[in-house]
Amino acid sequence: MNTASELRAELAQVFAKLKAGEIKPGEAAELANLAGKMIASAKVQVEYYALRKESPEIGFLKDDAQRAGAALAAQQQGGA
Amino acid sequence: MKQCSICNQHKPADAYRGTRSACRECENARRREWYAAQAVKPYQRPEMNAYYRQWYAAHAESLKARAVEWAKANPDKRRDVCRKNTARQRAKLSDAYVRRMLAQEMGLRCKDIPQPLVEAQRELLKIKRYIREHSI
Numbered sequence: 001m002n003t004a005s006e007l008r009a010e011l012a013q014v015f016a017k018l019k020a021g022e023i024k025p026g027e028a029a030e031l032a033n034l035a036g037k038m039i040a041s042a043k044v045q046v047e048y049y050a051l052r053k054e055s056p057e058i059g060f061l062k063d064d065a066q067r068a069g070a071a072l073a074a075q076q077q078g079g080a
Numbered sequence: 081m082k083q084c085s086i087c088n089q090h091k092p093a094d095a096y097r098g099t100r101s102a103c104r105e106c107e108n109a110r111r112r113e114w115y116a117a118q119a120v121k122p123y124q125r126p127e128m129n130a131y132y133r134q135w136y137a138a139h140a141e142s143l144k145a146r147a148v149e150w151a152k153a154n155p156d157k158r159r160d161v162c163r164k165n166t167a168r169q170r171a172k173l174s175d176a177y178v179r180r181m182l183a184q185e186m187g188l189r190c191k192d193i194p195q196p197l198v199e200a201q202r203e204l205l206k207i208k209r210y211i212r213e214h215s216i
Contacts, residue, residue, distance in 0.1 A: 003124070003196065003198075004194075004196035004197055004199070004200045005196055005199070007200045007203075008085060008196070008200045008202075008203050010204035011200065011206075011207060012203050013147055014207060015206050015207050015210065018207060018211075019208055020208065025210075025211045025215060027213060028207055028210075028211060029207075029211055031207075032142070032208055032211070035200070035203075035204050036204060039197065039200055039201055039204060042197055042200075043185070043186055045186070046186065046193070046194065046197065047186045047187070047188065050188050050192050055180070059197075060185055060196070061194045061196045061197055062196070063195070063196060071172045076181045
């Protein structure tokens, strides 16, 4: 799980399983707690850069489309 | 008196639009039928988007001024509208609500919150809500 989009997908799966009764609320709470820590660390990163008035790309918060675009560009550069 | 070409009733001249052969009532009914039959309403057509945007850009200032005026004149109604909107956003966990929540926590502006963070936070809130609502 390297990006927020992947984290979101994982959380969506957990939510679906929780609703279906496949996992217990306690287990889901643990996973949610862990996800909360990851989100909190991303928040700190965003806050830090906002305070410094910088806007670098944060890998964890890159969109899938952005990542795909960057990967494609890198591939093209490598091929050229 | 003039006879309507649709309902065949004799009606005075002012019951017609100009020199048209159908009376206002029949024309209105026909238009209503036509409008209801449209799957995509005229205002929903993509080409209308550009027109609405242009119209809004031309009238934005006066519309905003009117809204501010209305809010000043009707503080109670305004409060109700805001409460309803917030309740709806909270129930739906809309982008705007989650973004505002994160922005308040982090002391930033809403526009500084990245979209992937909003989406991940929304899923997390869904799980937390579900657990809270279903715990004994």
